[in-house]
Amino acid sequence: MKKLLTILFCALVALTLCSCHKDDPYKTYNVTVSLEYPVGSEFTAVAGVTVTAKNTTNEMEYSSVTDANGTAVLAVVAGMYDISAFETRASAGTAVSFNGIKSGVTVTKDWEKNPLPVNVTMIESEAKQIIIKEVYIGGCPKNDGSGSFAYDKYMVLYNNSPIDADLKNLCIAIPLPYNSSGTNNDYVNGVLSYESQHKVPAGHGYWSFGTNAPILKPYSQVVVVIAGAIDNTQTYVNSVDLSDASYYPCYDPESGYNNTSWYPVPSEKIPTSQYLKAYKYGSGNGWTTSVASPAFFIFITPDGVTPQSFFEDTSNENLYNNLAVMKRKWVPTDWVIDAVEGFKIGATNNQKRLIAEVDAGNIPFINNKGYSIYRNIDKAATEAYPGNTGKLVSGYSLGTSDVEGGTTDPSGLDAEASIKNGAVIIFMDTNNSTNDYHMRKQAALRK
Amino acid sequence: MKHLTLTIVLLFLSISAFSQKYVFSGKVLIKGTNDPVEFATVVMTDKELWAVANEKGEFVIKGVSKGKTKVEISCLGYASRDFEIDVTKDITNTKFYLEEDDLTLTSAVVTAKENVNSATTSRTIDRTALEHMQVVSVADITSLLPGGQSLKSSNLTDGALQRIEIRSNEKSLSSFGTAVEVDGIRLSNNSSFSETQGASTKNVASSNVESIEVITGVPSVEHGDMTNGIVKINTKKGKTPLMATISMSPNTKQYSISKGIDLGGKTGVLNISAERTKSIAQLASPYTTYDRNNLSAIYSNTFMSGDQPVKFSAGVTGNLGGYNDMADPDAFKDTYKKVKDNTIRGNFSLNWLLNKQWITNVELTGSIVYSNQMSTENTNKSSAGSTSSLHGMTEGYFVSTPYSVNPDAEVILRPAGYWYEKKFVDNKPLDYNIHLKVNWAHDFGSIINKVKLGINYTGSGNLGEGAYYEDLSLAPDWRPYPYNEVPFINNIAAYAEDNITIPIGTTSLNLIGGIRSEWTMINNSGYGTVNSLSPRFNAKYNIFRYNKSRVLRELSARASWGVAVKLPSFSVLYPAPSYYQVQVFAPATTADGSAYYAYYILPKTIEYNPDLRWQKGQQSEIGIEADVAGVKVSLSAYYNKTLNAYTSLQTYTPFTYKWTDQRNLESCPIPSANRIYEIDQKSGVVTVKDKTGAIADRILEYKDKNMFVSQTTMVNEPIPAVRKGIEWVIDFGQIKPIMTSIRIDGTYYHYRGYSEVINSNYPNAVTMSDGVTPYQYVGYYVGSDNMTSNGSESARVRNNVTFTTHIPKARLIFSLRVESALYTYTHNISEYSGGQIVYPIGKDNNLPIGTEFNDIYTFAAKYPLYYSTFSDPDTKIPFLEKFIWAKDNDPKLFSELNQLVKKTSSNYYFRGNVISPYFSASISVTKEIGKIASLSFYANNFFNTTAKYHSSQADLETSLFYSEYIPRFYYGLTLRLKI
Structure with missing residues (x-):
């Protein structure tokens, strides 16, 4: 009997051990990441830079900091990761940002045997004058519950500098493919084909202020109405009144953007001189902005190039996926002054459309709820700004909780309330949407 | 040559005049009980003679010429019998036994049966097979054809599954070329304005079908308006007990009841059937439904007029039902779509057996089908700003005007806000048909010759109002296009066919040749009258008659060639008129959300194509049927061409319109609230007027825009x-x-x-x-x-x-x-x-x-x-x-x-x-x-x-x-x- 029990016990142990041969899903692997700084830059690797690995499937994040050689070791479980790093340094009074991202790093159970070096190229960028302060694009619920209304779209451009900004030759563009989720044929071996070519694609068309471009005073803003430059709140109480006389509507029916749902003729309060001019080369009669994963970039054509001459230049044309209906133009990255990129919440296949040189992060976004993408405040700079004492309003409560942990302005300051209170706000500008934006519960222009 | 012709004529006359006539009579009884089978039909197919058994099961066919003929005896509820007899004298007092048609019969089959006597490819699916596969839609039977595939689902809400296509795999036009008939009533979709497809079979009660014949080869010239074959559905006719059916599948439930009532005496039989079928689109949300509520009454009787019986049948079938998603709780409040599928089909047939020297029988059939396929769709709409609805049908420039100001305005200004848009499409096809056919069967010695002459008149039209909206003030772009103002298509066809069977030793050769000529009249249109010809030929050679002692027990070969013409549908002949419209001026949106857009409207007239020829199908086929040691083999090879297929052609012509830039208003001194915008219908010049009259009119500058506009033919x-x-x-x-x-x-x-x-x-x-x-x-x-x-x-x-x-x-x-x-x-x-x-x-x-x-x-x-x-x-x-x-x-x-x-x-x-x-x-x-x-x-x-x-x-x-x-x-x- 005893023998039998012994044999039985041994068998159970053997079975248990066999069962242990299964892969442990929680086993971690060390990934060594080296940050590479631009050759010739005055800046080199330093200790203490945070490196983050984000699992592209379950969005779990792992972080570590670099040593003095710019190397960080991250312990991650098997999976596919986007590995990124960000830091800001000061140089002669100007903030210089470094962004780097390496997409599609796959860690498998063989990693221990064959670890691969992960080098993240850090892109240097300086803060620019004009930034995208807010994007409201995703629509809001209709009064009767029959769905959402999304023909109310705007973008706020902000002069984040102490000197006047001329918006002449400033153009507003979107990348193509339009959405972050879904197939992106620009990816070759997990990397955007134009990643290292210092250019980004402007899809479908772009808008420019033209000859009547405003001059933006320091720390002031201009509202660009992307669609629906009328009082939308007369029908949709959750929407935004975009009929203000100071707004600049995207309205140019001669260009071919003449869908009257997208482009009702703007309110009589808005002078026609404020209408933006369209440069359309895509098909269809509306500028195809994504409502679920919006991405925008603004660029200024350099001396000798106008928005019109850039439009007429066929040498910069490209067809996404070789399709005539997917025409786009390559914009050099040194023309780009700011960008924002949203990722669709709930999608597991979000991929960057903008390269790190332009924007290295992403802001999770969900449409149809009346949310906007709003810029975070550079708290230190804002608090240090002369005259702001006592004018800054804290207790910001318009963050959202649609993603785990929620998104809000880490400064805790309420930018809009502070501005009304007479404060000057300086926004974050790190060329990284992850750091620079949060998803706001309510469009700032909504009364 | 003259003498030869005269000799042949005299020979024929002599054969005709002096040929001996016999009597074929007997009793049709139930096997096992010897009870009479009343209403059993006895047909001598080669001689086009027939009789119906009386209450004692007795039948008499007089005037039968000498020679061999096939005989078919059939009656609803009994297994049919067919055999060959050689009439050399009177055949009387013979007893024929029929067995009840149930699964005790060894001959029961649940697949399509080859019609071995046909000179072209033809198959029959009988009630046993239909019941075994539990047909909900008669379109299901295509799965029983060679290589057929079971339908994707048993769901009647999917209209695409309910059309029959023969020998084709491409959508739409192939079903358009396949004809479907129920008791001789053609299900036509010719008067559809929205599609060029075959008729849906959704509203045919499947529980009342007795058999379906599918002719995939070259059919007789008596059949027209098809290019891909014909499906003939026969409903139950004859005395039956009360029959009830309950059928369930996850998506569909069917209940039916039917009875063939003997009205007593010699007053005939009345078949009444009722069926209710309900299909749901999705199991998870069983609220989108298709309903079929079918009631049918068919009266049939045989009247004796001396020795010349007249078989009469008249029927009426009605269906109420259709598609409806009104009950769907997932849909937004008060939004729905309903499509009626109401139809009434009436028909009669009269077969008079004259059995005269130069005429054997006359058949007269007629039918009329009227359907109500009204669709109603209620959708909710909203807009932040006013929108323009273009209703104008005349050329020119127009400014949008509130409906309250001018309900007849070419461009209606719909105010901002929320509203429901209720759209109706009133589609009421009407098809009628009358068909006179004369048969003459005569033997020339051992040669069996049958001649068929006929004339067929059909008409198709639509009594519907077309598309319209409940409230025109809220309607989108719309112009009336009443279907009932479109001329009917009338078609007269005359045909002649000769069917001759020549015995050659122990073999026989069957040759069929015919021609059909059609005159299609489309009055008050550019098409006028169009003539087309459809010759068709079939040949069948019975090489070996059945002999069980051989390995190759039976063998026959056949070949066919023919042309068939498909009449065009209304969607081809009368496409809805279209309008080119372009925005030419857009003054700014006012404080109340109104935008007085101006448009240029250019009506595009229907381009009749006087050279349009009717689509034709040219079919060629060869086939063999063999019995090899009890294994029955049927092979067919076909080569079909679709000629003159209908297709649309776009043409573009240069076009210039005047475009007034909104910027030209900037300097207008008239306050926005006082502005009235007018645009000259012909010149396109915009004038701004002051409501108060205080400020003089302001004419705005414009520029010309050049582009192209299209035309479809x-x-x-x-x-x-x-x-x-x-x-x-x-x-x-x-x-x-x-x-x-x-x-x-x-x-x-x-x-x-x-x-x-x-x-x-x-x-x-x-x-x-x-x-x-x-x-x-x-x-x-x-x-x-x-x-x-x-x-x-x-x-x-x-x-x-x-x-x-x-x-x-x-x-x-x-x-x-x-x-x-x-x-x-x-x-x-x-x-x-x-x-x-x-x-x-x-x-x-x-x-x-x-x-x-x-x-x-x-x-x-x-x-x-x-x-x-x-x-x-x-x-x-x-x-x-x-x-x-x-x-x-x-x-x-x-x-x-x-x-x-x-x-x-x-x-x-x-x-x-x-x-x-x-x-x-x-x-x-x-x-x-x-x-x-x-x-x-x-x-x-x-x-x-x-x-x-x-x-x-x-x-x-x-x-x-x-x-x-x-x-x-x-x-x-x-x-x-x-x-």
């Missing part, structure tokens, strides 16, 4: 589409020890069709390179103007194996059917007799990089043959030559011409696509419980296969689960009671 495709194939049925008969029969049926099908119609295209959504000027070029393409290919090729090999176990003593029949698609191939093609039109292109631009593009991975582009410009529309500039030149010499032109290049959306578009073989299996079982009940169960794709198939075009593997290739897993149960 229906034309005939010059290149015939070719369908060819082979069909086989091998019936191994029953293996007695296991009471199981095995049948193999399959088909090889090949289609190739492409278009050489030169179609033009104008991309009106793009501008010239300045970003402002409307596009100035029109491209002229071979074939479709929006696709890279101009045709397609497809092929398939399907083979089914059916195992049927029949245990008569247990009244049980079980069948297992394995369906296989062994080869499925599709290929986009580009073919043009004038040269190459598609080229491979590189990644950098749309210029050709070679000539080979087929069956390789490459992006490819179709270039227009030539293009024209706004300034010189009549000069056609060779495109590719200019395009290549512009690349290096005129970058702007190159970029602009780029818009005319039609590129493939993938680099595998022109690769052939072979789908790897796939299989599914279904079972059916029917068990009779005594004579009063029977129970059937079926499960289609009962393995619910999740296997993957490989698609070679893009080298993909995809699951068959819920794919387009395989039926869904579904099942059903039916209980039938006889009381």
